[in-house]
Amino acid sequence: MRTLMGWIATLMLVLPSSGFAAEPIPTVALTQIVEHPSLDAARRGILDELAAAGFTPGHNLTVDYQNAQGSPVTAAQIARKFAGEQPTVIVAIATPSAQAAAAATRTIPIVFCAVSDPTEAKLVKNLDHPGSNITGTRDFPPLAEQLDLIRELSPTAKTLGVIYNPGETNSVSMVAALKPLAAAKGFQLVEAAAPKSGDVLSAARQLTGKADAIYIPLDNTVVSALEAVIKVGREARIPVYSADTDSVKRGTVAALGFDYYDVGRQTGQQVVRVLRGEKPGDMPVEGVKKLSLFLNLPAAAAMGVTVPDAVRQRAVQLQQ
Amino acid sequence: MSSIALLGALEIGLLFGLVALGVYLSFRVLQFPDLTVDGSFPLGAAVAATLIVHSVNPWLATLAAAAAGALAGLTTAWLHLRLGILHLLASILTMIALYSINLRIMGRPNIALLGEPTVLSPLQDGSIPSYVLTPLAFAVAVFALKWLLDRFLNAEVGLALRATGANPRMARAQGIRTERAILLGLALSNALVALAGALFAQSQGSADVTLGVGVIVVGLAAVIGGEALLNPRSVAWATTACIVGSLLYRLLVALALNVELFGLQAQDLNLLTAVLVASALALPRWRAGRSLRRNGPSDD
Numbered sequence: 068m069r070t071l072m073g074w075i076a077t078l079m080l081v082l083p084s085s086g087f088a089a090e091p092i093p094t095v096a097l098t099q100i101v102e103h104p105s106l107d108a109a110r111r112g113i114l115d116e117l118a119a120a121g122f123t124p125g126h127n128l129t130v131d132y133q134n135a136q137g138s139p140v141t142a143a144q145i146a147r148k149f150a151g152e153q154p155t156v157i158v159a160i161a162t163p164s165a166q167a168a169a170a171a172t173r174t175i176p177i178v179f180c181a182v183s184d185p186t187e188a189k190l191v192k193n194l195d196h197p198g199s200n201i202t203g204t205r206d207f208p209p210l211a212e213q214l215d216l217i218r219e220l221s222p223t224a225k226t227l228g229v230i231y232n233p234g235e236t237n238s239v240s241m242v243a244a245l246k247p248l249a250a251a252k253g254f255q256l257v258e259a260a261a262p263k264s265g266d267v268l269s270a271a272r273q274l275t276g277k278a279d280a281i282y283i284p285l286d287n288t289v290v291s292a293l294e295a296v297i298k299v300g301r302e303a304r305i306p307v308y309s310a311d312t313d314s315v316k317r318g319t320v321a322a323l324g325f326d327y328y329d330v331g332r333q334t335g336q337q338v339v340r341v342l343r344g345e346k347p348g349d350m351p352v353e354g355v356k357k358l359s360l361f362l363n364l365p366a367a368a369a370m371g372v373t374v375p376d377a378v379r380q381r382a383v384q385l386q387q
Numbered sequence: 388m389s390s391i392a393l394l395g396a397l398e399i400g401l402l403f404g405l406v407a408l409g410v411y412l413s414f415r416v417l418q419f420p421d422l423t424v425d426g427s428f429p430l431g432a433a434v435a436a437t438l439i440v441h442s443v444n445p446w447l448a449t450l451a452a453a454a455a456g457a458l459a460g461l462t463t464a465w466l467h468l469r470l471g472i473l474h475l476l477a478s479i480l481t482m483i484a485l486y487s488i489n490l491r492i493m494g495r496p497n498i499a500l501l502g503e504p505t506v507l508s509p510l511q512d513g514s515i516p517s518y519v520l521t522p523l524a525f526a527v528a529v530f531a532l533k534w535l536l537d538r539f540l541n542a543e544v545g546l547a548l549r550a551t552g553a554n555p556r557m558a559r560a561q562g563i564r565t566e567r568a569i570l571l572g573l574a575l576s577n578a579l580v581a582l583a584g585a586l587f588a589q590s591q592g593s594a595d596v597t598l599g600v601g602v603i604v605v606g607l608a609a610v611i612g613g614e615a616l617l618n619p620r621s622v623a624w625a626t627t628a629c630i631v632g633s634l635l636y637r638l639l640v641a642l643a644l645n646v647e648l649f650g651l652q653a654q655d656l657n658l659l660t661a662v663l664v665a666s667a668l669a670l671p672r673w674r675a676g677r678s679l680r681r682n683g684p685s686d687d
Contacts, residue, residue, distance in 0.1 A: 099653075102654060132652075132653050133644060133653050133656070134653035134654060134656065135656075136654075136656055136657050137597070137600055138600050138601055139591070139593075139595050139597060139598050139600075140399060140403075140587070140598070140602075140605075141640065141656070143395070143399060143587075143591045144392075144395060144396060144399055144637065144640055144641060144644065145644060146395075147391055147392050147394070147395025147396070147398075147399075147518070148388075148389070148391075148392040148395070148641065148644050148645070150391045150392075150395070150518070151388075151389025151390060151391030151392040151393075151395070152389055152392070153389075162497060163497070163593070163595055163597070166497075166499060166501065166591070166592050166593040167591060167592070167593075169501055169592060170501060170590070170591050170592030170593070171391075171395070187499070188497065188499050188593070189499030189500070189501040189502060189592075189593075190499075190501070233490055233496075234486065234490055234496050234596045234597070235496055236495060236496040236497040236595075239495050239496060240495070262486065262487075
């Protein structure tokens, strides 16, 4: 038993500890809560933007990427590791990882990505003047514009079904923000809860006969079982719209939103500014700038939507 | 590994030492496979965080969190004893119910505590950095609770609990009210786990409904790992083994986070942690096997 502890102690000393690198190469420490297509795309965007600005990992930049594999406890431990290694900047992808990083250090600059509500998460007090060591990009979706799009494509729809997991922060605040907006645009909201991905199919079925159109917010649970909703949409000819553009390729009619790759690129620009010496406290939290319309024509036909030419022309990406 | 990372690992390891003590109480002392833990850990975090943001004294909030955990344990025990549901299933039912209850308590899936007063706030403004003081304070608290638990398990009530787990029929024949022992044991076990959750939320700056993911697995790994290492023969050693096992688990996770060899990447973390824990557990047995071959069989 004594030898075992000895072995562990030796291993810990022998293993490379990037904190002691002698060269003045800046270090970007990336922490991400879970493997997820959108979050992975955001991370690629961040790294591509860094490369575009002349920071190449391995040459003049060290990147330490860690993933908590879904456990907030591991995210806390990753944050402590980074706090101890004193990287130039910590980039935190998604709310739990950002909160863990914020709890671990008050001095190392933190740039967050893919956080919907940074004030509610207490990452910053003021979006325009964060003032502390934290800034980033918030990914709150353009709800009003999305509702306008649904109105344009389903002009007669009166009720709008929303499927979401009441356990996801982002979805809950999105649905709360959606309610007054939907009412103002003449939609009555019908909610269906799916606490696990296995519940998505029955939640979608529950909306048939009640909803004239279905809207899927940025909800990890529902998006992971998206095919179930699309199946129901096709069977019952209820058009399914999504907040997330990646879902259009998988069979929703349309989405007006952002590509997480572009969100990552925008966060990457903020990271570059921090690497060049700017203080996060002076950099406002940014909303996503680049909105794009994705359209899936076969899905529209299958779900009984006629797409006006005006909408078709605005599409950035069109599935024929 | 930096000292902040090491102390951070110890801090989380100490908190999960409380979880391991709770798991030891249910799985080992009572022989009751209780998965309620996956729900009572976030329950503790949820209750403490909600009360703190409603300006309740953080000490009171932490206490309330432990009480809520005890209630969760009682629910599982009640489902098993009164409704006759199989112990494992009863605990699973409470666990999944707690997911919704935690959401109800918090009103949203995540409550941030960054900047709120917590039981750890007094440690934050001294000349010694909080990343040193927090694990120290946790060490004192965890070992104090361990000492109390040892005393409890060696007192008459505690002996009744141990008898209930060891041989319920015999215990009943000796006039022990085994139902009460199970109720008390599970309440205590889940109170410890919820307390760990409350402290974790306060040290980590937020309570999240997903906090419970895999808590029971880590708790069990700590209990079994500690047993394999220390081979305890008394209650005091068994509870020490729980805490040692939990610390070891976190150190191995920290180690896994630092391994950049053989092209290992971030996505390999859980696999690597499992491999490290497995080898840490296999090592004493492997050494024993070797000395057995060299010296001939011993009496052990």
